[in-house]
Structures are given as C-alpha cells and as structure tokens.
Amino acid sequence: SNSIVKRSYIASSSNFAATSASCNSKIKMPEKRTAPAISSLEDFERKLPGYLNENTTLALLLDYDGTLAAIADSPKNTYMTVAMEKLLNQLAIHPKIFLAMISGRALNDVQSRVGIPGITYAGNHGLEIESGNGTRHDYPLPAKLQQHYAPMVVELVENVQKNGAWVEDKTVSLTYHYRDVPADLSGALKQQAIRIIESHGYLANQAHDAIEAKPPVNWHKGEAALLILKDKFGPNWADEIKVIFAGDDNTDEDAMRSLQGVSKSFRVSADPEIQTYADFRLTSQNVVEDLLRWIRKTYKD
Ligand SMILES: O=P(O)(O)OC[C@H]1O[C@H](O[C@H]2O[C@H](CO)[C@@H](O)[C@H](O)[C@H]2O)[C@H](O)[C@@H](O)[C@@H]1O
Numbered sequence: 001s002n003s004i005v006k007r008s009y010i011a012s013s014s015n016f017a018a019t020s021a022s023c024n025s026k027i028k029m030p031e032k033r034t035a036p037a038i039s040s041l042e043d044f045e046r047k048l049p050g051y052l053n054e055n056t057t058l059a060l061l062l063d064y065d066g067t068l069a070a071i072a073d074s075p076k077n078t079y080m081t082v083a084m085e086k087l088l089n090q091l092a093i094h095p096k097i098f099l100a101m102i103s104g105r106a107l108n109d110v111q112s113r114v115g116i117p118g119i120t121y122a123g124n125h126g127l128e129i130e131s132g133n134g135t136r137h138d139y140p141l142p143a144k145l146q147q148h149y150a151p152m153v154v155e156l157v158e159n160v161q162k163n164g165a166w167v168e169d170k171t172v173s174l175t176y177h178y179r180d181v182p183a184d185l186s187g188a189l190k191q192q193a194i195r196i197i198e199s200h201g202y203l204a205n206q207a208h209d210a211i212e213a214k215p216p217v218n219w220h221k222g223e224a225a226l227l228i229l230k231d232k233f234g235p236n237w238a239d240e241i242k243v244i245f246a247g248d249d250n251t252d253e254d255a256m257r258s259l260q261g262v263s264k265s266f267r268v269s270a271d272p273e274i275q276t277y278a279d280f281r282l283t284s285q286n287v288v289e290d291l292l293r294w295i296r297k298t299y300k301d
Contacts, residue, residue, distance in 0.1 A: 035279060037272065038283065048264060068084055070285050100119060102126060106123050109123065122228065125221055126225070129227070146172075152200035164179075207251070247266075253267075269281055
C-alpha cells in the first residue's frame with residue numbers, strides 16, 4: 001500500500017509502551033535473560049508444538065549476516081548455503097507466508113545478496129524499507145544529523161582507515177570494520193573510531209569485529225518490523241497472524257524486544273549465557289536452516 005510511503009513518523013507502539021509504563025509502575029518492561037536453546041528440527045517441534053498452523057498466515061522476518069549467511073572475513077564474501085537458498089525461495093512464494101529481510105546492510109546490498117524478488121527488504125537497520133510492490137519508506141533523519149554524516153565518514157577514513165581497518169559507507173549509517181587489524185593495534189583504533197563517531201552525534205554500537213555508527217533516533221529494526229507488519233496486515237496484525245523473527249546480533253535485539261509477546265523470536269548464538277530478549281536461542285547458524293525446515297513442514301505447497 002502507499003501508506004508506507006506517505007506515513008510520517010508520529011508515534012510508534014514502543015514509544016506508547018514506554019509512556020504507558022512510566023504512568024503505571026505495575027507494567028513490566030521486558031528484560032534480557034538467557035533463553036532456552038534449540039539445536040535441531042525436532043527441538044522446534046518439541047518446544048513449540050502447535051505454534052504454526054497452515055491456515056494462519058505467517059510473517060517471517062529475518063536478519064541476513066550471521067543468520068542466513070555465516071559471518072565471513074569480509075561483507076563481500078558472504079553466501080547462503082544451497083539448502084538455505086532453496087528453503088527461502090520455497091517459503092517466499094507460499095501464499096500464507098509473508099517474507100521480509102531486516103538487515104544492517106544498505107538496502108540495495110541486502111536485496112542483491114538475498115536476490116528474491118517481490119519480498120520486503122529493510123536496510124540500514126530499518127532506516128530504508130522497500131516493500132514487495134516497490135513502495136519505499138525512508139526514515140526522515142533530522143537535517144543536522146544528516147549534515148554530520150559525510151564529515152564523519154571523511155574523518156574516519158583519514159584517521160582510522162588503516163592497518164586493515166576500513167569504513168563501509170552506507171549513506172545513512174556506516175560500519176567501521178577492524179577484523180583484519182593486528183591484535184595489538186585494534187583496541188586503540190576502535191576507541192579512536194568510537195570517539196570520532198560520537199563526536200558527530202552518532203551512536204557507536206559493537207557488532208562482529210566492527211562498530212556500527214547509527215543515528216541517535218528512535219528507529220531501529222524493531223520499529224521497522226512493527227511498521228512492516230502494520231503496513232502489510234493492518235493495525236490488528238497481532239491478533240491475525242503469527243510472526244517469527246531470527247537474528248544474531250545486538251541490533252537484532254531491538255526487534256526481539258519490540259516483538260516480545262506478539263511473536264516467537266530466535267537469537268542465533270553459541271553462547272549459553274547470552275542475554276537476550278528472544279524467546280529461544282539457536283545454538284548455531286546451521287539451526288536457522290532447521291527453523292526454515294520446520295516452517296516448510298507445516299506450510300507445504
Ligand atoms: O543486520 P545484518 O544483516 O546482520 O548486518 C549486520 C552487518 O553485517 C555486515 O558486517 C558483519 O558481517 C560481515 C560478513 O560476515 C563481517 O565481515 C563483519 O565483521 C560483520 O560485522 C555488514 O558489513 C554491515 O554493514 C552490517 O551492518
């Protein structure tokens with residue numbers, strides 16, 4: 001629908017939740033904790049009996065790096081396994097399944113890597129969204145913040161793009177990659193990058209061997225997920241559909257938090273102690289294939 005394009009950001013449901021909670025101390029805000037582990041296809045069937053039903057529409061929202069594609073030495077070297085690609089393509093065309101990718105990559109980057117036409121993609125942690133019919137939503141960033149973006153890139157490139165570290169410029173947010181920096185240099189470079197990012201008013205968040213520089217606005221993967229669901233299914237989506245979200249990184253926790261209670265969410269992590277808003281932990285990235293197989297078993301052709 002065109003509403004995704006026309007809508008200006010007014011108040012999000014999580015804003016509303018925060019306001020309500022501050023008025024009523026009895027309402028509990030979600031907290032991170034360790035989550036029960038799932039490590040096989042049988043585990044999904046055992047731990048989530050009856051969650052999926054072929055007569056109920058499923059919205060499947062997925063992160064890309066570390067979830068669909070294993071973490072690689074460079075963002076250019078990632079790929080999905082043949083099995084993952086096949087499963088995704090099968091699920092994408094099922095009439096009862098709505099598929100969306102929500103990634104930290106630039107929108108055109110994640111679109112070309114996943115390569116499935118007609119599905120919804122969100123890039124830059126949800127700052128840019130394109131639905132299956134081509135309508136676009138770009139989060140309106142404050143002008144002052146936008147003015148700081150290009151100088152921030154220049155300053156990072158001039159000062160800390162060295163010793164193997166590099167800046168991935170995604171036009172509205174960036175990633176500072178330091179995976180290839182020798183161990184004795186990486187700590188200082190990383191701290192210098194964080195200082196530069198923060199001096200331009202951006203947030204510096206830890207990612208896999210990288211720092212994500214994100215604008216300090218109340219818009220993230222969680223808000224993007226809520227907007228996508230509302231736009232596709234209307235305001236009562238939570239009563240009408242099932243939702244699954246899977247992701248592996250800190251930025252995915254925003255979606256897990258926003259979707260708590262109205263979805264089943266999965267954090268990909270080998271760490272049994274990891275603190276998460278997700279309902280379950282997937283013990284390795286391979287288990288994401290089992291998640292798709294479990295869905296495929298219910299939603300056959
Ligand atoms: O939200 P995602 O789809 O998970 O994207 C998050 C970031 O992923 C990419 O960086 C990460 O993956 C690379 C490839 O495996 C890896 O080399 C890097 O160390 C990771 O940080 C991507 O480059 C970023 O733009 C995304 O924000």
